[in-house]
Amino acid sequence: MKDVFSIKEAVQKIEHYCAYQERCHEEVIQKLRSMKMNSEEIDQIISQLISDNFLNEERFACSFARGKHRIKHWGKIRITNELKFRGINQTLINTALKEISPEEYYETFETLANRNWESIRETNALKKRKKFCDFMLRKGFESNLVYEKVRELENSIQ
Structure with missing residues (x-):
């Protein structure tokens, strides 16, 4: 160069x-x-x-949110934090999050949660629960969704 x-x-x-x-x-x-x-x-x-429309923060934010959700299965919290880190303002972040339909979001959450729960090879119930919650929270899903899901999954075993 x-x-x-x-x-x-x-x-x-x-x-x-x-x-x-x-x-x-x-x-x-x-x-x-x-x-x-x-x-x-x-x-x-x-x-x-x-x-010249080569640079457009709104277009970037929307594309970023769609891509990270569909490809990396990130939740809204992680997407929001990553966009803030890149200097995107809250209004554009809110617009970008609307790109993910509630149905698609919930479906991704369910699929990821079920797949992760099945993949954890841990016999100790508390450790398994912690690993599951840590993973889902790291992915950026809302804690109320994660804790509701872990209760549902634990109840389905018993």
């Missing part, structure tokens, strides 16, 4: 970077910094990317 980019070269490179996959502003700024661009140039490039 070369050390110095003209604004035109940087824009072309970043357009390709954004076209490949949705990006948030923070990722693009980091990439531009790694290309040794100064903050004035970064601001100029960012505004050009927004006006």
Whole structure:
């Protein structure tokens, strides 16, 4: 990689970077910094990317939420935290979470919970319960859903 980019070269490179996959502003700024661009140039490039529709935080947030839920089976809490970490505001986060239908969310939760419960090879009931809850909470599902489900699964055994 070369050390110095003209604004035109940087824009072309970043357009390709954004076209490949949705990006948030923070990722693009980091990439531009790694290309040794100064903050004035970064601001100029960012505004050009927004006006050319290469960069759109709402589109990024929605795509991120859909993808992480469908592919990685993340719950809403984890998705929200990851979007906040990427500097996305709460309004856009709420819009993004609406991309996941309640039916799809619950179905993913049920499938993941049942699969995980079956896969835990632990004879001690308390340890099994802890492993299950830790896993589901780490995935970002709401604690009330997780604890309700663990009670349901434990009752189905007895």
